Amino acid sequence: MYTQCPECLSVFSVDARTLAQAHGFVMCGHCGAGFDSIATLADQLPAEPFTELPSHEPAVEPPHVNAVVYRPRNEAEAEAAENEAPAPPQDIFADLVVTPRFARDKRMDRPRRWPWLVACLLLFLVLAAQLAWALRDPLIADPTTGPIVQEACALVHCPLPPVRDVGKLQLLARDVQTHPTVPGALLISATVRNDAAFVQPWPVVIIRLSDGNGKVIAMRRLNPYEYLDDTEALHRGLAPGAATALVFEVEDPGHQAVGFDIGFE
Template identity: 25%
Template sequence: MNRITRCPSCAMVYQLPELHLNAAKGWLRCGACGHAFDSTGLVLRWDPASSGPLVSSKVPVPGTGDIPPYPSAEAVQPVDLVADPADRISLDNSLTKEDLSSPAKIRPAQSELAAFEDALSSFKPEPVASEALPSPPKDSKALSSGAWLAPSGVLALALLLAMQLAYVQRDAIAASWPDSEPMIRHVCETFGCQVSPLRDPEGMVIDSSSLVKRSEDHVLSWSVRNTTHLVLGMTALELSLMDQEGKLVLRTVALPAQAGAPQTLSPGQSWSGSLKVLVSPDVVFSDYRVLSFYP
């Protein structure tokens, strides 16, 4: 049995086989205006024996080989209604009756969507338990102490670092500021450390020296000077005797205490000393060398 429908866009009426309608799942395209529409609820049964023939359009059905392909726009023609007004079909009344007597069935996709919307409207989310936030401190004194905690910690850390640096560089500090040496020594006595004179071998230079023979011994005289801007500890003196070939025949060392030298020399200060050197008659030398060093 054929069916008839009307385009909702241009009101053109068509007759089409039920096979085409089922294959297209209700979707049709108007051959006159090209409008695609869902014919659900707009289709009526049509008995060709009771009415005049209608020109039908062919609907394309994807995936079906036994159904003729969709005709071109020129092949699709509008319905030529019966010339006699008495024989015309009241499509509006028929559609109304068809809609009232047999309401269109809801497609599966539409029914699923309606069920989803109903479930969504009835859904009530469970209340999420809010995490307990820590209450702000009520005591203003606690807030005040917390505000000063970070600066106090930074200050204490900086003070501790300064004390550690002063402990490591105590000798250099005492040499740079001689007036601070008594205080540094007092602090070191409390903590069990000691202050030693700053050492700089390159800063202590021997300006002059001489080795003179007298009766049974030799007298060594020398002058040492502090060339730096710091207070440096006194160096020891090394005397080396060599023969004509430059080979070492005798070496002796004189500590500052043995030569009567002071423990330190101020910046630019010089000190001169002398020392008797006993040399055995068997030792023959022709040259000597003096060296200032820290033992």
Template identity: 30%
Template structure:
């Protein structure tokens, strides 16, 4: 098979170098490749061609949502149900053949309904408690809305950094991705903090400072009002464009 028949090519947006795509290497890199000529990292799927392109050729562009695959709708036939009619001449009392001691029937009826009501009440309380312990349930939101976060607590004392990591952005040369997990160590809910990120180079010089407000990393307005619950761990993944040299490390503070 010739290169023109292979059917998949990509072109570096930096130096216009053309490369033939291999399915195995493309899958390992998730579409992100580095140009062997100029060293630029780019998404090869955004510069995709069916044939080896010339300099004036345009890359393939999608037109919207992918097509839906048709499938056969599975329908289960309704199962037949047979009913046997009860003869009219059979009385209700005739269905009970065991003899009832004198006064026994009234005693059973007198204690049956209170016992059944108590069992149903216990089951209802267990179900409400389970819904209360389920995050996001209507009961949890209703009960949690009455608990206001304690704004007097210092977030630098109550917020614990469980984990943090920084790695280069897969498609932007001047950006990094920061992933971190934060935990509320307080016994009550606290407001979501403003997080300050300071990026440093290898010589510990500050490359840039960025403050991220709760509205930027929390989209749910009700969650913002409830705050960060006690003991709750909150994972965050944020992108930052540095614009200068690559940062060697970063520091986090809370306000």
């Protein structure tokens, strides 16, 4: 801000602090005259050359200031404020209803797992049944699991498929002779025992006749219904540990047949 001495027309730069010290009355540093600096106070200097700064007319009525920044309280107001009871703080959560976590219905939060457990159990049973069906022959033939499977099937009346293990069929005795009533035929007898721990179906019997050099000159393959007349025994099978005698009628190949062999399928 700038002001001008009315006596020597010198222009000075002033600030708010300088103006506030004597309410705008200052002394000229050039001629020593005292003057009211607010009368010619300007924010900017006019363009040169100039002689005098414009003068401000004195205000008829002092301006009003309304923007109060701070007002210190007197002793009476301070004492009244101390004696006044403080108002209770307003509880903004007074109408809010909160349910504790432990008081909630746990059945609503708990996921329903029993349908998945039932589905997994059913799938497991189906898989176990498929595996048991695929491995039925080894399970029935096994001496440990075979009796368990047989007892379980006996309870539910489910028929077990026959398991064949010709390696467990033991040929105890055999004999061949000329047929007493049929000319040109041989009568072959054999005693077979089932050494397996399970019931076996009657085997397919293979009879081979050979000459003196061991060459097979005749062979006959007999199915169970061809050498068994008992239908019930045919369906019942050969019980574990049971021995039975079998009789076969075959055609006599002549004097060249000096040996015979019996096998099972």
